[in-house]
Amino acid sequence: MATEPIETDERVTDETILRTDELVKKFGQFTATDRVDLTVERGEFRSIIGPNGAGKTTLFNLVTGALPVTDGRIYFDGEDITTLSPAERVRRGIGRSFQISNIFGGLSVRENVRLAAQSIDRDRYGFVESLFKPTDRYKGMNDRTDRILERIGLSDVADEEANALAYGDKRRLEIGVVLATEPDLVLFDEPTAGMSVEETQETIELIEDVLVDQTLLLIEHDIELVMELSDRITVLNRGQILAEGTPDEIAANRDVQDAYLGGMME
Ligand SMILES: Nc1ncnc2c1ncn2[C@@H]1O[C@H](COP(=O)(O)OP(=O)(O)OP(=O)(O)O)[C@@H](O)[C@H]1O
Numbered sequence: 382m383a384t385e386p387i388e389t390d391e392r393v394t395d396e397t398i399l400r401t402d403e404l405v406k407k408f409g410q411f412t413a414t415d416r417v418d419l420t421v422e423r424g425e426f427r428s429i430i431g432p433n434g435a436g437k438t439t440l441f442n443l444v445t446g447a448l449p450v451t452d453g454r455i456y457f458d459g460e461d462i463t464t465l466s467p468a469e470r471v472r473r474g475i476g477r478s479f480q481i482s483n484i485f486g487g488l489s490v491r492e493n494v495r496l497a498a499q500s501i502d503r504d505r506y507g508f509v510e511s512l513f514k515p516t517d518r519y520k521g522m523n524d525r526t527d528r529i530l531e532r533i534g535l536s537d538v539a540d541e542e543a544n545a546l547a548y549g550d551k552r553r554l555e556i557g558v559v560l561a562t563e564p565d566l567v568l569f570d571e572p573t574a575g576m577s578v579e580e581t582q583e584t585i586e587l588i589e590d591v592l593v594d595q596t597l598l599l600i601e602h603d604i605e606l607v608m609e610l611s612d613r614i615t616v617l618n619r620g621q622i623l624a625e626g627t628p629d630e631i632a633a634n635r636d637v638q639d640a641y642l643g644g645m646m647e
Contacts, residue, residue: 396424397422398425398458401454403417404455405417426612428615429441430641431618431641432618435619435620437600439620445475474563476560476562476566476567476568477559477567487544491526497562529561573585618641
């Protein structure tokens with residue numbers, strides 16, 4: 382009988398979807414990510430918080446493959462993805478919503494979603510196969526696109542140019558574009574940046590509602606929202622994990638209070 386590889390990290394379970402092991406990112410002499418061991422369970426809503434420059438976005442860039450690691454490993458679904466291309470990581474189920482909009486303003490709402498759906502479809506079926514039975518495949522893709530438009534509440538404006546959408550609807554479309562890549566894990570880097578209080582609440586509710594089956598990793602500066610929504614919170618400070626725990630544990634943590642929250646939670 383084949384023996385299972387011995388896993389020495391007791392935090393890792395079958396439910397672990399993402400794990401980083403001693404992850405390091407250096408920019409010249411500067412260490413932006415400093416031996417980060419992050420473990421995220423399947424289905425979790427995890428927020429990453431920390432002061433400006435703590436290394437939150439850099440950590441996301443390492444997980445999505447936007448930046449190469451300096452040292453350490455990244456595992457997704459139990460497989461080592463440290464050196465895979467960003468496109469391959471998307472194909473495996475890591476989706477990302479960008480701080481900078483990743484929708485095409487000149488295309489319609491429907492075309493934006495369809496394009497994202499098509500991008501993984503092509504990878505999944507391959508170019509040659511894509512030449513066969515195009516009608517069935519297009520129907521499948523169109524149905525999928527319609528379902529997503531419905532879930533994000535943009536069916537009524539599906540044929541409008543994305544540029545013409547109101548700000549809040551653009552963010553909805555962005556979520557739809559991520560959803561169309563059928564991710565298991567979605568990373569959101571400040572999805573509510575520049576939004577009013579109501580828009581922020583609405584967007585987060587939409588994320589929770591639409592992505593209920595996915596694992597979410599969120600960078601968010603609105604602490605109240607983070608406390609309200611997260612299953613667990615990871616606090617980064619100077620590239621290192623300062624603390625990790627439930628919202629209550631984080632709110633009560635002295636180190637976090639000193640380094641980041643100050644009097645905010647009292
Ligand atoms: N490409 C780069 N080259 C050099 N330094 C960088 C680069 N990207 C990030 N840094 C530095 O790494 C540190 C961490 O940056 P990062 O953007 O990850 O922080 P952050 O926690 O996301 O901050 P913020 O909350 O302000 O977005 C910062 O000091 C930043 O200046």
